[in-house]
Amino acid sequence: MFAELTALTARPGPFARTTTAELWTDPHLSERMLAAHLDPDVDLSSYRASFRARSTAWLTARFGLGPGSRVADLGCGPGLYGNALARSGAAVTGVDLSLRSVLHAAADARRDGLPARYLQEDYLTWRSGERFDLIIMIMRDLGALAPYDRRRALWTVTEHLAEGGAFVFDVDSPAGFAAVREQTRYAPSLMDGFWAPGPYFGFHTTFRYESELLSLDRYDIYEPHRTRTFYNWVQHFTPASIRAELHAAGLADTEILGDVAGSPFDPESPYFAVIAAPVS
Incomplete structure (x- = not known):
């Protein structure tokens, strides 16, 4: 469990993965x-x-x-x-x-x-x-x-x-970037069931990339039969x-x-x- 939680807070490289299409086609x-x-x-x-x-x-x-x-x-x-x-x-x-x-x-x-x-x-x-x-x-x-x-x-x-x-x-x-705070939060059915129709546990982690003026909101969604990760990048x-x-x-x-x-x-x-x- 410790290794899994550590992975949740590991910082991916800038735009290492994108999932934009999944948000609109799932x-x-x-x-x-x-x-x-x-x-x-x-x-x-x-x-x-x-x-x-x-x-x-x-x-x-x-x-x-x-x-x-x-x-x-x-x-x-x-x-x-x-x-x-x-x-x-x-x-x-x-x-x-x-x-x-x-x-x-x-x-x-x-x-x-x-x-x-x-x-x-x-x-x-x-x-x-x-x-x-x-x-x-x-x-x-x-x-x-x-x-x-x-x-x-x-x-x-x-x-x-x-x-x-x-x-x-x-x-x-840049003013929008200044307001971004790094954090991790967890909730059952994170965001009121937004991420899946059935039960799930959700982790939301925010990262800042100072030199790139880039932020990431990553959502790790654990369902009974699968785990999915969504990346919401914001270039400032x-x-x-x-x-x-x-x-x-x-x-x-x-x-x-x-x-x-x-x-x-x-x-x-x-x-x-x-x-x-x-x-x-």
């Missing part, structure tokens, strides 16, 4: 993730409803969205942003790994007669041959990816942005570090903001937003 987890998306009062899988309303209103006005506009939402989830933007008349394409979320988004769009389509695809490899006036990646998705996958995501953006188009996304900041960026990654993909930041609702940049905020465009 039947039980995808159901719980969808429920978190749809809860209007929490900032877990999506921003809470009050913020989304401000954010989609700002996006619509800032980029002049309406009939004839083309929008892509990478990591669209259940279409909370995509369908709101489609109400302007813009043609929206949402891309997400989760079939459950994509079906929910498409059903809502059909019910409301919105010009939106939703694809169950991996946006790291998705290539449609289309060009979009606006591409969004909301809820700090980029920082959950390993460096190689971030490059792949940004190349997806580069290959789909129209001339004069914009890419809007948000990331975690400075404006300079995200600028470097954008430039490597042929993109340039045109504006640094406080959030995806257009607030001014605040270095004390746990996250910030970026508007980027293809390098001229």
Whole structure:
């Protein structure tokens, strides 16, 4: 038992393993993730409803969205942003790994007669041959990816942005990293049954990687018939570090903001937003 507990607190190398796809494709987890998306009062899988309303209103006005506009939402989830933007008349394409979320988004769009389509695809490899006036990646998705996958995501953006188009996304900041505390906690049915439909014991361990501005929340889940481990990596960026990654993909930041609702940049905020465009 001592050796097993020691292993639970062993620090893995940065991005040594990723399990992002499992969160969105496992039947039980995808159901719980969808429920978190749809809860209007929490900032877990999506921003809470009050913020989304401000954010989609700002996006619509800032980029002049309406009939004839083309929008892509990478990591669209259940279409909370995509369908709101489609109400302007813009043609929206949402891309997400989760079939459950994509079906929910498409059903809502059909019910409301919105010009939106939703694809169950991996946006790291998705290539449609289309060009979009606006591409969004909301809820700090980029920082959950390993460096190689971030490059792949940004190349997806580069290959789909129209001339004069914009890419809007948000990331975690050094102020957010400063608030991360290393800890381990244990509970039966950790997070109220989030991780499995039956009984289990869960361990949640948080690690900080100082020089990389990287954090990890690792969840070790012990069920009667199996043990699973999930890794939630969060890369924190400075404006300079995200600028470097954008430039490597042929993109340039045109504006640094406080959030995806257009607030001014605040270095004390746990996250910030970026508007980027293809390098001229």
